[in-house]
Amino acid sequence: MPRLPGQNPVTRRRAIYSLGGVVLAAGLGYAGGCALAKGGKGSQTYPQAPVMPADAKVHKQTLTAIRRSRQLAAPPAPPTDILGYSDGPTIIRLQQGEWLEAAFTNRLHEHSTIHWHGIRLPNAMDGVPYLTQAPVMPGESFTYRFQPPDTGTFFFHPHCSTVEQLGHGLAGILIVEGDEVRPHDHDLVCVYRDWRIDKDGKYQPLMTDAGASKAGTFGDHRTINDQVQPVFKVPAGGDVRVRFLNVDMSRVVDLGIVGADAWVIATDGNPLPPQKLKSWRLGPAMRADLTLRMPHVAGTRIQLVNYYSAQPIVMAELEAEGTPLDRPAFVPAALKPASIPEPQIDGAETFQLRLSASSAPADLPPDLVLPDGSVLRYADALCLSPKTFWALNGQPWPSASHEVLPPPLVTFQRGKTYIVEIINQTPHIHPIHLHGHTFKVIGSSKGDVVPHWADTTIVAPKERVKVAFVADNPGDWMIHCHIIEHQETGMMGIYRVA
Template identity: 50%
Template structure:
């Protein structure tokens, strides 16, 4: 794809504009338009123009309610909560080595924060109220500034009242581009998300006791990029990199590109030796990058399908447009390796982490909480169903943050043995670290780097880190109802 002319608006100007339809198109994102009768058309996406090394990328993220359309008429627009004037939005693209300065403007009626999911950043920038920063109150601003050390497909979302705010769309995309990545003809973003909507476009219940204590409360409307079965245009006969995100609060997906040979080239933004896309279930917050060849002639289509269900479920269509690009051999190439610290497994202590239900669900008197020092810590539910190592969060009546699950010595390597003692799936996420998935007692595991891993029922799975990033880091299930009802804690690296 050609570079944008020098006279084009600057990256900073585009990001400040805030609209995903405008900024994403100009920055090589999805180029989204407003949904029309349940279908969304995405423009062609190409590489972002290279910017000067060390350039500061600035963006203002205004979290507030916006009336946006998800369902076709006669349903009305829905009261989404977003960081920009459309969903998804914004899509921030930057080069590895650039610095990000993101200003959160809280236009909500409650405090909030931004967690930068999957990024190995300083602890003070991690965005967890009370643990790493004071909450950003209504009307306040908070500036996050860091240089992502790794390229990859990341995203960001709140870490307070997440079940409702993420449920209503409060999320954005951060893509850090590799300086020497294999060239592609289009680079598209596909965010898979369900919405809890009735037929009029109004939101239903985001959390139920039944869902929270079992597999979660599922949405009623499935979308990609906020649209029902959108049509995403790709250059005919082009090589397409699709960044597939599961940003749902509950649902597990296993995606296929029907009609094409597709290869996984990254997991959670981390390079993976190319392997066929023939089974990689993704829990909430997990991502994969895939490479495939678009159909050779304009008008021909491929289908993005979720096969993690009783029957395959179509989610989106890739449609070839424009003159057919010249024929060339389709050969998936590996992405450049990331400089993730390699754990020393020979000298690594094994830390058990058992994910279980609580023996007895606990209820707390919400009316008594506001006067306590940490009463609002992480905006938790007043009920507890889950535990890690028999320790539930909240505990002790919310008087204070609980002690860490474990304290690690800075610079030493550790193996976490994740044991699922429940009959439900749990996508387990560790803040601030990219861990190495090692082995499982229940299935064959491809060793890889990730920030979130899907733990199957009754499975014991081992992951390893080198504890090089000091601070208090959240460690939790990313099914948000499980997180908010006890299946979360934090590790301390000191």
């Protein structure tokens, strides 16, 4: 059974941590999104953190990565050891305009960071170890300070050893409020994930060659907020906002509602003119906000359903309770518009990003001889799978260099609009995520799309998807597939805004 990162003894993989600066200073290369910069942790230059104004309104949050127990499998199965940022669910709520000051402490037995998924934040706060900051080693701390520019529904998670850490539950939710023109009576956060556990609560393999090289390794313990088919009590006749987040590492969800009409009002946290919901496809890391009116009869239930299955799967239920609220006829209200720069499509330069299987293994650094004479294969060192299956534009991660980060796939000029045409040359779905920017999905070779803002978009087999954005956030940013096994076996790269 795979051990938790919070409980692993020293192994060949973790021997690198005990060597500390000796190994880091060796400048041997990079691993799984955690590139070792030449000169090591002490001499690496990282982007400068933003300066918080003296009069800033600040939301202070303590986040500690710890091991804890949760009753996932049904009793009499024992509780399962999981990872979390606290002893309970972590949901941070900010008001638009507030700064977040998040003091992160790592109590795991391997390094970690926090990536703030979907936030257009300064490069220094993006949480990618060895690219935007030094890794937070066991027992160390790091403080993130930034002011989210956009309202919406976001989440945060580690960005190294992600299969292990996210697969054991290490994630939290960030909600930036202030986008509603008409308040809802209830705001419900629904976090979807599969757990790779059996009926006894024991972990099954989080990553397999068969899964990593195809559609991903799937769990069978489907949960919302860590519960199997929970029932949430909400006001009868009330207006409900459902914030649905898919934080699974592989599973695709076709989100639907049975028992009431619903409208999609936000995608990846970004406002969308209300769209009547039939189903909405969400790959890993994607989010959708819904608005709906609950039935007036107390005890009536509506269902959240996943249609991406041979048979529809009920994920959760909402039950009307209490005296029905007196409301006028329901008309879905649009959220306040986003302040994201609108891309100027006419004359915009197009960059093609090709998703493919890797034709050759990644060029890894040489083996490392430890002080005791044993040999550490560098692919085992931090968080890179020793196997490579995927590539972006023919380049698997890591790239050819042994001493520095792989070169950017592309450099965009700051302030210009770009169209990225994502071309899926594989027989599998890939949800592609850009750090640092929010893009507009503008077209697909498979048919019409509803133009919408997103930070992650699904690209189906043999599909071409076009997205557009203004490259207004300087720095080196990650771009990768958010099926985490694909990310960690090659489908990841860097793009630069300069």
